[in-house]
Amino acid sequence: MTLRAVVIGCGHYLPSRVVENAEFEKTLDTDDTWIRSRSGIERRHFAAEGETTSQMAAAAARRALEDAGRDISDVDAIVLATSTPDLTFPSAATMVQAELGMQQGFAFDIQAVCAGFVYALSNANGLIASGQAKRVLVIGAETFSRIMDWTDRATCVLFGDGAGALLLEAQEGDGTPADRGVLSTDLNSDGRYRDLLYVDGGVSTGTTGQLRMQGNQVFRHAVEKLAATANTAMERAGVTADDIDWVVPHQANIRIIQGTAKKLNLPMERVVVTVQDHGNTSAASIPLALSVGRERGQIKQGDLIVTEAxxxxxxxxxxVLRW
Structure with missing residues (x-):
């Protein structure tokens, strides 16, 4: 028998403020057609004044717990992916732990920017596979609206705020691709490319900083690397693209999503797309898309999913996981 990390609940939270593309026309040399044609984004959500990453994360976690029919007392660990924590420290995850009334177990943040949820899911899977935890809340939450340069039309129109969460539970499987749960993971990084996408603030500058991105260069790396990592994960799981029911990609840009699907030889009809409504919510985008995809009736129990960022x-x- 093989111990698998199985999704037993999911949920998401979006701030109430919806920002349509037309709002940017008031302050920037841009319009709805320009934004849609380059990104596929039509609208996004922005956090209210005083609304924090940890608050949104806790809201998504509560919905995942409710969906699973579990109480916070059943949870052993919280792994929160974010690049926009409330404070430098303590971790936003411990704030969520307190907000949910969880007095047992442990909580920590993962910082891998838009790949954060994939990293968090992989770490949570490791905790369960090693027997260190039976149930783990895995959350992605961001308030990227707080780190935007509102004079840079190439970046500020792309991002939004929100949170999504999965509750994973240890269950025994047969060790085959037919098992429910996480079947394989693949993680990569290359620090040589740090100047392509970064925030120009932090402890060294004493400022929060703002997001800077070389969009064309990021796009060039994205399609190639996303297809490669997805293929590696599928190979490790013992499945092929023909076996996949749904690709649930990081929702950054519709052209990246389409280009990656083409490289994987998968039709867009088998890709969950939410970028038009949420924009790029960084580490929150995959769990948001999983939760919305399940709400839409696209994702069903037993479906084989590959997610990449x-x-x-x-x-x-x-x-690669089986829902």
């Missing part, structure tokens, strides 16, 4: 670092990776 790339972000600053550069860091990238993929996970």
């Amino acid at each position: 790339i972000g600053g670092g550069l860091a990238w990776g993929a996970v």
Whole structure:
């Protein structure tokens, strides 16, 4: 028998403020057609004043717990992927732990920018496979609206805020691709490319900083690396693209999503797409898309899913799991 990390609940949270593309026309030399044609984004959500990453993460976690029919007392660990924590320290995960009333177990953050949720899911899988935890909340949450340069039309129109969460539970499987749960993971990074996507602030500058991105260069790396990591993860799981029911990619840009699907020889009809409604929510985008895809009736129990992401670092990776 093989111990698998099985998804037993999911949920998401989006701030109430919806920002349509037209809002940017008031302050930038841009318009709805320009934004849609280059990114596929039509709208995004921005956190309210005083609304924090940990609060959104806790809201998504509560919905995942409710979906699973579990109580916070059943959870052993929280792994939170974010690049926009409330404070430098303590971790946003421990704030979520307190907000949920969890007095047992442990909680920690993962920082791999847009690849954060893939990294968090891989780490949570390791905790379960090694027997260190039976149930793990895996959350992606971001308030990227707080690190935007509102004069840079190439970046500020792309990002949004939100949170998504999965509850994983240790269950025994047969050790075959037919098992439910995480079947394989693949993680990668290459620090030589850090200047392609970064925030120009931090402890060294004494400022929060703002996001900087060389969009064309990121795009060039994204399609190639996302397809490669997805293929590696599928090979490790013992499955092929023909076996995949759904690709749930990081929702950064519709052209990257389409280009990666083409490289994987998968039709867009088998890709969950939410970028038009959420924009790029960084580490929150995959769990948001999983939760929305399940709500839409696209993702069903037993479906085989590959999910992949790339972000600053550069860091990238993929996970194959059976829902």
